[in-house]
């Protein structure tokens with residue numbers, strides 16, 4: 391973890407997160423996955439320890455931490471329970487919007503730092519699919535209020551979160567990226583969860599569809615200036631989303647390395663004088679590949695953090711790369727782990743098959759790896775991204 395180069399204060403925050411993760415998150419991870427249930431006890435534990443306020447300013451009672459500490463914390467949590475890490479990452483993305491637009495968001499800071507307000511993003515829609523930057527839905531205005539109608543296809547923490555950062559086209563707006571972000575609250579009328587989550591991986595996410603049907607909210611719930619949803623998505627949220635995803639992927643890969651190491655060194659062949667599985671060079675080579683890919687992705691994340699803190703010409707490109715690098719590493723590492731541990735991994739004796747399933751989410755969450763490659767390719771060849 392020293393690769394994150396934390397100062398003493400930052401290291402202490404991450405150490406506290408590790409303790410919560412060990413004591414109050416890890417014990418529930420297998421059950422959360424098996425039952426596909428929301429990891430409520432883990433979120434409550436993070437809330438009690440103040441971690442819902444990680445990126446809320448210190449002067450407002452939060453921890454005032456940035457992407458460096460968030461990445462290290464997400465890495466630690468994902469090593470124990472990737473579903474919970476994803477729920478938490480979406481919360482931090484939501485909070486980044488509140489902090490970025492305090493005229494609306496500030497009202498919720500006290501509840502967030504008290505662990506009583508969980509946030510998330512409701513961006514993907516049935517129509518726009520993974521093209522989150524161009525929602526199909528469009529707000530209207532009636533009696534001085536904003537009216538939302540949208541079919542949100544996947545919302546992490548749907549029905550569990552207290553605040554939903556909802557994207558939609560601006561009322562009266564013309565182009566697909568003339569968008570707004572609004573805060574919809576749990577309990578607002580005419581908002582419903584429209585299905586049950588039963589994912590291949592990230593099974594604790596509660597990433598259900600949600601329907602907003604003539605949902606009327608005050609215009610003061612805007613989380614950006616008029617028509618500035620698109621720049622807010624890219625400028626404010628994308629770094630938290632992409633770097634957070636890379637950190638989670640690295641954490642999943644780390645968990646796979648640990649499970650594989652334990653298995654290869656503790657299980658033995660009776661016909662080979664009780665030699666451990668690690669006596670086989672093929673398996674040692676697989677484990678080595680896993681270690682190399684995990685360390686490479688974490689080092690990449692560390693260099694993206696440096697670039698975000700000292701922005702330069704490469705920063706945007708590196709932020710785009712980050713999620714794709716993490717997703718590729720997690721897919722490779724968990725696949726190698728499944729091969730190295732054989733039937734024991736396949737038959738669910740280890741955490742590996744959960745790591746393998748959880749790892750797949752990073753690739754398909756928007757911006758998907760395909761889309762990121764397309765953006766990076768466009769940037770490299772001097773083309774417009776959108």
Ligand SMILES: Cc1cc2nc3c(=O)[nH]c(=O)nc-3n(C[C@H](O)[C@H](O)[C@H](O)COP(=O)(O)OP(=O)(O)OC[C@H]3O[C@@H](n4cnc5c(N)ncnc54)[C@H](O)[C@@H]3O)c2cc1C
Nearest residue numbers: 511512513514519520544545546592597754755756758760
């Ligand atoms: C576990 C999980 C949690 C999620 N949580 C949330 C959430 O909290 N909030 C939220 O808003 N969304 C969430 N999503 C949705 C996610 O961000 C994507 O929108 C969703 O996974 C896309 O699925 P789709 O079938 O609509 O993809 P599609 O858009 O139909 O894509 C299908 C395929 O086409 C590729 N593709 C699409 N567009 C392009 C392009 N322009 N160039 C090249 N290839 C392209 C994709 O990479 C993919 O392989 C979540 C998804 C998952 C899996």
